[in-house]
Amino acid sequence: MTPHPRAELFLWAAQRVTAVFLAFFVLVHLATIVYAVRGGLTAAEILARTHSSLVIPFFYLFFVLAASIHGAIGLRNVAAEWLGWRGASADAAVSLVGLALLALGLRAVLAVAA
């Protein structure tokens, strides 16, 4: 049994809340793709659009935050249930994965924003 029910509850709630945001982000993201590829797809065209807007970098900043939180907690559950891997070592491993996702995502956001 877990010694920190409230911490577990916090992670559970955080995963649900990020899921709600992700549902919105993914829909907007997909709609943007469908719209953007109508006249062919080039890096220059994408960068022209992202550079011209402040909304897009912030949109993807929050997208990346939500995805890394949601993904890390989900992997923690998969590790616990399917591999029986629980406790400090599992928490450390999924935290690293979450941070890696965050770093890669933020790098991409910076690349299209700057």
Place this chain on the structure above:
Amino acid sequence: MEHLQVDVWRGGAEGSYQRFEVPRRASQTVLDVVTHIQRFIDPTLAYRFACRVGMCGSCAMMVNGKPRWTCRTHVDKVARDAALTLAPLANMPVVRDLVADMREFFDKWGRARGQFVPTRTRHQEFARVDPRSSARREADAAIECIGCGICYAACDVVRWNPDYLGPAALNRAWTLQNDARDGAHAARLEAVSGDAGCHSCHTQMSCTEFCPKRLSPTRSIAGLKRESLWSFLQPGSRKP
């Protein structure tokens, strides 16, 4: 006379299936089949039953791989090509043959704070609970559990996480969370939260699918999740 081919688990955790030929009868239940084997073929067969009418919850076992109350399960409904495979309830240690060890199952009711905690003494007035109140109706929907362990044997989360309290214990906790006379709501909510509690439920609904009393532990667990989230967002308060 027609016969049933019945493979019965013999032994403890280690063991094997033993085949018996049992005469087929009209309106025969799976419990009738097991009783026939024990009375007329092999008196050393261990199994458990008491009421035979679906009240006591003691005769549950795995029938062709699915958990069932055997006293109310007709052979007609479950036999495949006149064959049955019987095993003790899954997700519990085996005592012997068809008898599963239910101690952990019931200990978890205790860990989920499944005990009623009174707030009045015998010297006070009876509590008045409106039968039409939403809390009373929530409790009603979940209260007919007979403790047979079928939901627990059907639950994948129990199999993945042996600490998981399981559908029956959480269902019991939910009836008490809706009991206006109970004085341990906050402590119980804490007890059913977290990795071993309601938040581990994947809503696969096996418990609800197999519950012989047609209860929905899934619904009760969802209620606990809702209430715990509410208490998390607004500490010190209960659900709206």
